[in-house]
Amino acid sequence: MAQLQKLQTSNLPDAVLDRRQAVPRLLDNHQDYLMVTGLAGAAQEISALTDSSPNLFAMGGAMGAALMTGLGLALAQPKRKVLVVTGDGDLLMSVGGLATIALQNPKNMTVICVDNGHYGETGNQESHTGLGIRLDTIAAGSGFAVVHTINTEEDLEEGRRLLREGTGLSFILLRVKEGPPNRNKRNLVPHMERENFRKALLG
Numbered sequence: 525m526a527q528l529q530k531l532q533t534s535n536l537p538d539a540v541l542d543r544r545q546a547v548p549r550l551l552d553n554h555q556d557y558l559m560v561t562g563l564a565g566a567a568q569e570i571s572a573l574t575d576s577s578p579n580l581f582a583m584g585g586a587m588g589a590a591l592m593t594g595l596g597l598a599l600a601q602p603k604r605k606v607l608v609v610t611g612d613g614d615l616l617m618s619v620g621g622l623a624t625i626a627l628q629n630p631k632n633m634t635v636i637c638v639d640n641g642h643y644g645e646t647g648n649q650e651s652h653t654g655l656g657i658r659l660d661t662i663a664a665g666s667g668f669a670v671v672h673t674i675n676t677e678e679d680l681e682e683g684r685r686l687l688r689e690g691t692g693l694s695f696i697l698l699r700v701k702e703g704p705p706n707r708n709k710r711n712l713v714p715h716m717e718r719e720n721f722r723k724a725l726l727g
Contacts, residue, residue: 531656536699537675543638543700547609548573550636550674550683550698554607555579557634558597558725562590562610564645565705566638570609572708578724584712587645588617591625591635598630601725605632607687612639612653613646619662622695626667629693634686635663636696640703648702663695670694 547569554573559580561567567582574580583590594608615622615637625633641654653659664671670692674683683696711717 528652528655536656536658539639539641539699539701540676541674541680541698541700542703543569543640543698544703544706546674546680546698546700547638547706549680550687550696551607551609552684553688557605557607558601559607559609560590560594560597561608562614563587564611564614565640566590566609566611566614567710568707569638569705571710572706576708576710578720581717581721582710583614584710584714584717587614590614591618591621594633594635595621595625595628595630598633599628602630602632605634606630607634607636609636609638611644612637612641612651612659613643615659616652616657619659622663622666622668626663626693629667631692634690634694634696635668636698639697639699640701642702660695660697663697668693668695671697673697673699675699 561570561582563583571582590608590610594606598606637659639653641651643649643651660671660673672683674680
């Protein structure tokens with residue numbers, strides 16, 4: 525198979541934000557959400573940010589499952605805010621889910637993609653987004669009415685405002701430099717993760 529080449533039409537600036545600072549700054553109101561994460565970096569950093577809060581369901585090994593899990597949760601719990609935080613590799617595996625989510629249009633759902641342009645779970649190979657594929661453009665074309673891309677510190681403030689004040693379906697692309705996430709020792713026993721989240725959800 526020939527090596528993939530970077531898109532000549534790509535005009536993205538280089539990512540400058542460090543995910544270890546950018547993710548906590550963006551998600552200062554994480555306690556307001558039921559959260560689902562993709563695997564790898566997203567699961568690690570949101571677990572670290574929330575100290576593995578019971579309102580967090582973090583994937584382990586189920587690559588591509590975060591989007592549809594979040595959609596099901598948003599439809600089942602329309603009075604709760606649902607936040608899906610995933611990485612570019614995880615989202616690329618389930619990118620068609622963006623269209624399904626937009627057609628369902630849950631007003632209580634936000635998708636955040638932490639995009640470092642690499643497949644961090646499988647050897648740090650350059651991902652499609654690292655070669656110029658625009659997940660924000662795909663989200664907009666899929667039907668997301670609110671799409672916000674974060675490239676700089678200034679963009680972060682608008683992302684924070686959207687999370688605090690947003691009242692409809694939205695997609696936030698947080699572009700970060702390649703590098704490790706904040707880490708936390710996670711409980712990787714699936715049934716315990718499920719039961720803890722279920723208790724937090726149902727009371």
